[in-house]
Each structure stands twice: as C-alpha cells, then as structure tokens.
Amino acid sequence: MSSSTIPSSALGHPGYHDTRDAQLKRLRRIEGQVRGLQRMIDEDTYCIDVLTQVSAVTRALQAVSLGLLEEHLRHCVVDAARQSEEAGQIKIDEATAAIARLVRS
C-alpha cells in the first residue's frame, strides 16, 4: 500500500492535513484584517465602511469553516464509515451538529 493511499486520519492526522498550509495562510490574512478593523476604528472610519469590512472578515472565516468541513467529510467521516456502521454514525452525528452551529452562527 503506497503512502498516498493511506487515509490521513488513519495516521492520526486531522482531515485538513493536506490543506493545512492553505488554511494557515487564510487565517494569517484574517488576523491582518482584524488588525485592520482596529485601525479603522482608531481612525474614526465611517460606521458603514467598518461594517462592510467586518462582513468581509466574516465571509473569510466561513471559507475556513467550509474548507475544514469538506476535508473532515472527505477523510474522517468517510474513513469511519468504511471502518464500521457505528463509527460512521458517530462521526455523522458530530458533523451534523457542527454544520448546525455553522448555519446558526
């Protein structure tokens, strides 16, 4: 079995293992955007312009969530479902609860 076919979660890796650099890059950019928001408030920027920028940061965080969720389904949930019916059910209950938090936040 070549290393590329070993499911990452079987090696103790989280589902986002292969996209981790992209996710870290996104989060560093979001950190910069949050510092930018502080500067905007510090400089008395007009409310509506600050609000527009907060919406942009919220959307960037959603992209992180959707990316994490996709890789979680692709690796952790699928691997568990192949392992056993019960392991799959547990992962799906957990993923559904995470999706509900995401939809409501």
Place this chain on the structure above:
Amino acid sequence: MSSSTIPSSALGHPGYHDTRDAQLKRLRRIEGQVRGLQRMIDEDTYCIDVLTQVSAVTRALQAVSLGLLEEHLRHCVVDAARQSEEAGQIKIDEATAAIARLVRS
C-alpha cells in the same frame, strides 16, 4: 447647548464614538482568537474542535457588527433624519444595504 447634547456625528464623529473602547477591546480579543485558531491547526487539533472555535469567532464578529449598527442607527441615521427628509432617506438606504450584507454573510 451643553457638549453632552451635541450629537456625536455633528462633530464629525462616527456613530460608535462612545463605544469605541469596548469595540477595540472586542477586536483585540478576536485577533487573539484568530491566532489561537492558527495554533490549533499547527498542533493538528481535531477538525470538529477547530470548527467549534471558528463558529465562536464568527459570533464574536457578529457582536461587533450589531454593536456598530446599533450606534449607527442611534446617532448617524437619527441625526440625518432630523436634519432633513432627504438626508434621512439616504442614510436608511445605506443602512439597509449594510444589514442585507450582514444577514447574507
């Protein structure tokens, strides 16, 4: 006319002028949370735990938005509406567009 009765937006202040310190404090905390997310990913934290924390940051950003919007309505929109019918309409169109972005983000 005492200074306390001068509407802040008439002095060139944004609507959030009186709550600016609270908003900056929130944003510094959010910045720390975003750095915490980077650490979580760096340390291979389980996907669902990262997702839960991203939802917490998203909700914290929403609290910033709702706070900015409340003060914007309270000061900028109300002051404009008192000044003239037309100035009020312009501010309300603008606020409605910002609320739509917020609801959809």
Place this chain on the structure above:
Amino acid sequence: MSSSTIPSSALGHPGYHDTRDAQLKRLRRIEGQVRGLQRMIDEDTYCIDVLTQVSAVTRALQAVSLGLLEEHLRHCVVDAARQSEEAGQIKIDEATAAIARLVRS
C-alpha cells in the same frame, strides 16, 4: 398638511403600509414554494435538489424581512426619533434586537 406628508405610522399604519401588496405577493409565492417542497419530498426528489430549493425559499423569506425592516426604519423609527429622544431610543433598541434575530436565524 397634505395627506402625502402625514407619516404613515402617525395614522396607525405599520411601516410596511405602502409596500404591503408587494409583501403579500412575495408571501403567496413563498407559500407556493413551500407546497412545491412538499411535492418534491412526496415524489422522492434527490436530497440535494430539495436542499437547493429550501435555500431559495430561505432567501425569499430574507427578502421579506429586509423589506419589512427597511420600511420600519424609514417610517416607524424615523417618526419616533422626530417625536422625542426617548421614543427614538425605544424604537432603536427594538429594531436592533430584531436585526440580531434576523442575523442569527
């Protein structure tokens, strides 16, 4: 004072008075869409296609909300703010709470 300059809320009308027909039309269309969802489920339509249609209905309801909110700000909130500082504050607290429910739903 001509009738066109009497603010609608002063006549006991809700803020959406002038857009009521458009809102009723939207809601009748949404009612039809909800019946369409029942048919889709009755006919064993593929899950993802049902989900796409539920998202369309949710967006249609958001358009109703944003329309109601806009007219509420334009009439009820502005009229209250012109009447007195205190009446304006009460309406803005109430509108902010409604916006928060909308953002979180």
Place this chain on the structure above:
Amino acid sequence: MSSSTIPSSALGHPGYHDTRDAQLKRLRRIEGQVRGLQRMIDEDTYCIDVLTQVSAVTRALQAVSLGLLEEHLRHCVVDAARQSEEAGQIKIDEATAAIARLVRS
C-alpha cells in the same frame, strides 16, 4: 440480507426516506406559518411582530435543511463512499456545495 440492512439509497430512495413523514409534517406547518404571515400583514400587525414571526419560519426551514443534510450524509454519501473512492468524492463535493449554499442563505 434482511430488508432493514439494505441501504435506502441502494433501493433508489433519497436519503430522507425514513424521515419523510416528519419532514412533510414540518413543511405543512411551515406552509401554515407562511399563511399566518399573510394574515398578519393583512391585519396591519406591527412590523417588529411580523419580523419576529419571519425569523421563526426561517429557523423552521433551517431545521428542514439540517435534517435533509444529515440523512443525505448518513445514507447517500456513506453508501457512495463504500462503493468507490471516486463515487464518494463526487458526493462529498456536491454535499459541500449544498452546505455552502445553506450557510450563505
């Protein structure tokens, strides 16, 4: 193999097959709520009370979506992933796109 262990999607059933009655019941209740909204607007109900009720209907629709999605993951996605790597990937791409629409609506 007893009928209870045959995955429903293998029988050409959508993932929500086992929860279809509950979903239809929810949708009939939502249909009634949408008619209730029309009555509220017809009777000049105060804007904020209509908005509160629209938020309730939106949340009810989200419960439908989350239920459909859960059953879709549990049946269609898991069955495809067990069938082949490729079939699983296709279903996960599709589910992720549906989750993104749900989060953004």
